[in-house]
Amino acid sequence: MNYKTKNKLNLQTIKKMKKKKIPLAWITSYDLPVSYIAEKAGIDMILVGDSGAMVQLGYQTTNSVTMDEMITLAKSVRRGAANTFVIGDMPQGSYEISDEDAVRNALRFVKESGCDAVKLEGGNRMASKIKAINDAGILAMGHIGLTPQSAGSFGGYRVQCKTLKSFEQNLDDAFALQEAGAFAILLEAMPAEPAGQIANQIDIPVYGIGAGNLVDGQLLIAHDLLGFYDKFRPWFAKCYVPAVIDNFREIINKNNDLKKFGIEERNDGLLHISELAIRKYIEEVKQGIFPDKHYSYELKENELDELLKSDKWNTTLHYSKVVNEN
Ligand code: KIV
Numbered sequence: 001m002n003y004k005t006k007n008k009l010n011l012q013t014i015k016k017m018k019k020k021k022i023p024l025a026w027i028t029s030y031d032l033p034v035s036y037i038a039e040k041a042g043i044d045m046i047l048v049g050d051s052g053a054m055v056q057l058g059y060q061t062t063n064s065v066t067m068d069e070m071i072t073l074a075k076s077v078r079r080g081a082a083n084t085f086v087i088g089d090m091p092q093g094s095y096e097i098s099d100e101d102a103v104r105n106a107l108r109f110v111k112e113s114g115c116d117a118v119k120l121e122g123g124n125r126m127a128s129k130i131k132a133i134n135d136a137g138i139l140a141m142g143h144i145g146l147t148p149q150s151a152g153s154f155g156g157y158r159v160q161c162k163t164l165k166s167f168e169q170n171l172d173d174a175f176a177l178q179e180a181g182a183f184a185i186l187l188e189a190m191p192a193e194p195a196g197q198i199a200n201q202i203d204i205p206v207y208g209i210g211a212g213n214l215v216d217g218q219l220l221i222a223h224d225l226l227g228f229y230d231k232f233r234p235w236f237a238k239c240y241v242p243a244v245i246d247n248f249r250e251i252i253n254k255n256n257d258l259k260k261f262g263i264e265e266r267n268d269g270l271l272h273i274s275e276l277a278i279r280k281y282i283e284e285v286k287q288g289i290f291p292d293k294h295y296s297y298e299l300k301e302n303e304l305d306e307l308l309k310s311d312k313w314n315t316t317l318h319y320s321k322v323v324n325e326n
Helices: 013-017 031-043 066-082 099-113 122-136 149-152 166-178 193-199 241-253 259-263 270-286 299-307
Strands: 024-029 045-048 085-089 117-122 139-145 184-188 206-209 217-220
Touching: 024 270, 031 066, 031 259, 045 217, 066 085, 066 099, 085 099, 099 117, 099 122, 117 122, 117 149, 122 139, 122 166, 139 166, 149 206, 166 184, 166 193, 166 241, 166 299, 184 193, 193 299, 217 270, 241 270
Parallel strands: 024 045, 024 217, 045 085, 085 117, 117 139, 139 184, 184 206, 206 217
Antiparallel strands: none
């Protein structure tokens, strides 16, 4: 089944999806083949993530990638997925120094690569940059929770919102980003319950990567979804190839003349397996199947008890979706 909305998403449809509680499914991409196949499969949005520094360009961390390199990656994504909403991830060093720098580099992303929006890591401390980019007429997404570019100064790659302080900080950051004019927020690495609190209290769409299934949509790194990267995979990331491999084998087995099938249909290789896998991911996000508790960070009872003490915790929200099983 293809869930793709008929036309490329825009701000109005993105807002409407939140209002109507239609989960949005997106992935990262850094190149033409994955972007092409993601659009064909019906993906809602693509992030040209600075994770491409590691999984595509082979750097040790995301911090090495430059604005020029990100633009080259984004150009190939744009060519591969001309009809998909594409977000350019501002690399470290391209926006922190001044509002002016942030606007200049956001403009470069949009003008040189044709991105539809940009994403910046950081909450309140980045609010003035989000506002400046927004004032320049460019859509800006905020990114809070675990923020890899500055993880070093926040004690490393840690799951967020497991303590009252961390939850209140992230909720305040989300309100600051909304106030600054962010069109959406991405939450990274936190249990479903606090992420759900943020998504419910904030009016703009709040998406998650490793943030459970109570948010307004899901992001996965393409190289995790397709099993293209073997150095590291966060355990909330699901590889969808095993789920579709029988389906692919069936398509192949139906053909007596594989050479002819390959030449005529070109559905005999990695492109088609990738399409099936991305379709499966989209289907599971839209149906609320992914992520279930096996692909979500756990919140222990004593941790939940602490969060419930917060004045900022809305106790009228209910969490039936958390218990979804495969
Ligand atoms: O660069 C990226 O892919 C990201 C995700 C990890 C959220 O920013």
